[in-house]
Amino acid sequence: xxxxTGSGRARxxxxxxxxxxxxxxxGHLDAAGTAEVWRPAESALAGLGSRALRLxxxxxxxxxxxxxxxxxxxxxxxxRKGGGAELVGASHEVRSQLxxxxxxxxxxxPAPERKSDGLIVEVGRATTDAWKEARELIExxxxxxxxxxxxxxxxxxxxxxxxxxxxxxxxxxxxxxxxIIGSLMGLILAFQSAIPxxxxxxxxxxxxxVAISLLRELGPLMTAIVLCGRSGxxxxxxxxxxxxxxxxxxLTTMGLEPVRFLVVPRVLAAVMTTPMLAVFANLCGxxxxxxVFLSFGHPLVSYYRQVQGAVTHVDLLGGxxxxxTFGVIVAAVGCARGLQTGHGASAxxxxxxxxxxxxxxxxVIADMAFALLYYALDI
Amino acid sequence: xxxxxxxxxxxRRQVVIRAKGLEVGYGKTVVLTxxxxxxxxxxxxxxxxxxxxxxxxLLKNMIGLYEPLAGEIELQGRNLVGASAAERREILRGIGxxxxxxxxxxxxxxxxxxxxxxxEFTDLPPEAIDLIARMKLxxxxxxxxxEKLPAELSGGMRKRAAIARAMALDPAILFLDEPQxxxxxxxxxxxxxxxxxxxRDLGIxxxxxxxxxASVFAIADRVLFLDGKRKTAxxxxxxxxxxxxxxxxxxxSFFRREVLSTEQPA
Numbered sequence: 001x002x003x004x005t006g007s008g009r010a011r012x013x014x015x016x017x018x019x020x021x022x023x024x025x026x027g028h029l030d031a032a033g034t035a036e037v038w039r040p041a042e043s044a045l046a047g048l049g050s051r052a053l054r055l056x057x058x059x060x061x062x063x064x065x066x067x068x069x070x071x072x073x074x075x076x077x078x079x080r081k082g083g084g085a086e087l088v089g090a091s092h093e094v095r096s097q098l099x100x101x102x103x104x105x106x107x108x109x110p111a112p113e114r115k116s117d118g119l120i121v122e123v124g125r126a127t128t129d130a131w132k133e134a135r136e137l138i139e140x141x142x143x144x145x146x147x148x149x150x151x152x153x154x155x156x157x158x159x160x161x162x163x164x165x166x167x168x169x170x171x172x173x174x175x176x177x178x179x180i181i182g183s184l185m186g187l188i189l190a191f192q193s194a195i196p197x198x199x200x201x202x203x204x205x206x207x208x209x210v211a212i213s214l215l216r217e218l219g220p221l222m223t224a225i226v227l228c229g230r231s232g233x234x235x236x237x238x239x240x241x242x243x244x245x246x247x248x249x250x251l252t253t254m255g256l257e258p259v260r261f262l263v264v265p266r267v268l269a270a271v272m273t274t275p276m277l278a279v280f281a282n283l284c285g286x287x288x289x290x291x292v293f294l295s296f297g298h299p300l301v302s303y304y305r306q307v308q309g310a311v312t313h314v315d316l317l318g319g320x321x322x323x324x325t326f327g328v329i330v331a332a333v334g335c336a337r338g339l340q341t342g343h344g345a346s347a348x349x350x351x352x353x354x355x356x357x358x359x360x361x362x363x364v365i366a367d368m369a370f371a372l373l374y375y376a377l378d379i
Numbered sequence: 380x381x382x383x384x385x386x387x388x389x390x391r392r393q394v395v396i397r398a399k400g401l402e403v404g405y406g407k408t409v410v411l412t413x414x415x416x417x418x419x420x421x422x423x424x425x426x427x428x429x430x431x432x433x434x435x436x437l438l439k440n441m442i443g444l445y446e447p448l449a450g451e452i453e454l455q456g457r458n459l460v461g462a463s464a465a466e467r468r469e470i471l472r473g474i475g476x477x478x479x480x481x482x483x484x485x486x487x488x489x490x491x492x493x494x495x496x497x498x499e500f501t502d503l504p505p506e507a508i509d510l511i512a513r514m515k516l517x518x519x520x521x522x523x524x525x526e527k528l529p530a531e532l533s534g535g536m537r538k539r540a541a542i543a544r545a546m547a548l549d550p551a552i553l554f555l556d557e558p559q560x561x562x563x564x565x566x567x568x569x570x571x572x573x574x575x576x577x578x579r580d581l582g583i584x585x586x587x588x589x590x591x592x593a594s595v596f597a598i599a600d601r602v603l604f605l606d607g608k609r610k611t612a613x614x615x616x617x618x619x620x621x622x623x624x625x626x627x628x629x630x631x632s633f634f635r636r637e638v639l640s641t642e643q644p645a
Contacts, residue, residue, distance in 0.1 A: 344485025
């Protein structure tokens with residue numbers, strides 16, 4: 001007397017005949033049918049012990065890859081237990097499918113080896129990777145510096161058409177977002193400072209605060225961060241895709257240096273557009289501050305005179321020089337990450353993320369260095 | 380009809396693909412027109428022709444990536460043209476496709492690539508899915524490479540992995556776009572054998588776009604020969620018969636030139 005499981009599509013019946021466990025499979029063993037009888041068959045084989053298995057497939061009217069896998073699995077499990085296994089009643093089609101797979105190859109299913117390397121090895125590996133990355137960045141910086149020097153000495157060698165194209169995408173097309181963020185930044189700064197300053201009757205100096213903060217610090221910094229997220233990532237994705245598609249290799253084998261051909265136009269475009277975007281951000285921020293200033297009942301001329309008295313051309317030029325440096329960082333890091341891209345679509349995504357993270361980190365570090373430098377120079 | 384038509388094989392077998400008055404192209408540009416053919420179950424049907432004649436365009440229309448400009452394409456008795464999105468998904472689930480580049484998902488191991496469709500479309504337990512995926516990879520000679528990423532494989536191995544992925548759900552029809560490209564002669568011959576055994580033993584129908592004449596003669600039951608200049612199919616039939624008896628000068632020169640070059644001593 002056997003036990004039958006399964007429903008409409010496929011059935012599995014287990015019985016014992018003369019000390020042999022008989023597993024009779026029947027029905028339509030496609031993916032749906034196989035899913036119905038896989039677990040029952042597995043349970044039957046778990047109780048096989050040292051007995052032999054007779055796998056009766058006489059009732060199987062169809063078996064696709066999943067049905068074949070089930071028959072195969074049953075036979076291999078029984079053989080591994082040492083009692084032997086035989087397939088009876090299988091149609092020519094089912095046997096043909098099974099014969100496509102080499103049973104010797106599948107007798108043992110080696111578990112994938114996964115062993116931990118331990119903390120010390122992991123730390124060592126991370127340190128080596130960090131050092132390798134730092135070295136690559138230093139090498140890349142050197143290569144860009146050499147290429148830029150060559151470009152300055154030989155302006156005709158620069159692909160100016162690319163420079164204009166990238167300037168338009170990274171600069172002109174960024175104007176709306178810079179305008180919105182710049183004006184809101186001025187507005188927020190003015191609002192946040194006006195309330196406490198009004199307590200001391202110093203609300204007139206809101207204009208000074210907004211002007212100094214924007215021109216010296218926030219204008220260039222905010223512009224660089226927006227540019228890093230917008231254009232640095234685009235550079236990384238563009239060059240990363242070229243790397244994946246072997247276009248960078250094609251350039252190299254054609255005798256064209258990727259740095260001169262791809263990186264220099266982007267760096268030049270970024271250093272030209274970032275200072276202009278920073279000035280534009282300053283202007284928008286001052287307009288935002290003026291709106292708040294006017295709303296407190298002060299005339300516009302007072303705002304103008306306060307701003308004029310608070311900042312000098314040194315503050316403006318100091319900010320522009322910062323923006324220039326940030327532009328180099330954004331473009332160089334974006335391109336470096338793009339050229340470091342590994343293989344596959346996920347590598348491009350990884351490069352893009354890394355370009356934004358390391359770009360913002362380097363911008364903030366550079367900003368700190370500027371703060372110390374300007375303090376030392378009393379600017 | 381000016382086209383040379385030859386019919387071969389067992390006509391009693393079930394028709395799984397039928398093209399009626401098919402016209403394909405891009406936008407308003409017609410690439411091929413007046414295509415009429417049927418493909419039967421278990422048949423290896425090769426689309427042949429010179430570069431740029433529209434072979435891949437025809438294939439992309441047959442697998443539902445492009446909408447034909449006119450005519451009908453039936454896959455297993457169901458018309459793909461004008462089908463709703465749900466019907467189209469249902470029809471396309473019965474086919475498998477491999478692309479020229481392999482188009483494997485780069486962030487997944489090849490085992491995961493093959494497992495994906497099984498996980499999404501079946502209720503099989505994980506260990507069953509794992510075994511099926513490994514067996515499919517074993518069929519295409521990739522045992523031992525299951526845990527590798529596509530980027531770690533050679534071009535030929537990627538192509539074979541793509542075939543394993545296309546076979547994951549045991550489709551009735553497999554469309555292969557340049558499957559032999561990038562394979563060494565031995566692997567290519569092994570792949571030919573695999574295609575033949577899958578077609579003969581499992582009744583899988585193959586529609587193959589290829590330039591490899593050696594493979595065409597080894598595996599094709601029938602070829603559909605396309606001419607880009609005349610924008611239509613100029614011959615259809617068994618490749619050996621076409622080579623011997625075709626009266627079309629393009630077909631003759633195509634077979635002779637390439638056959639002659641492959642028969643030259645090394």
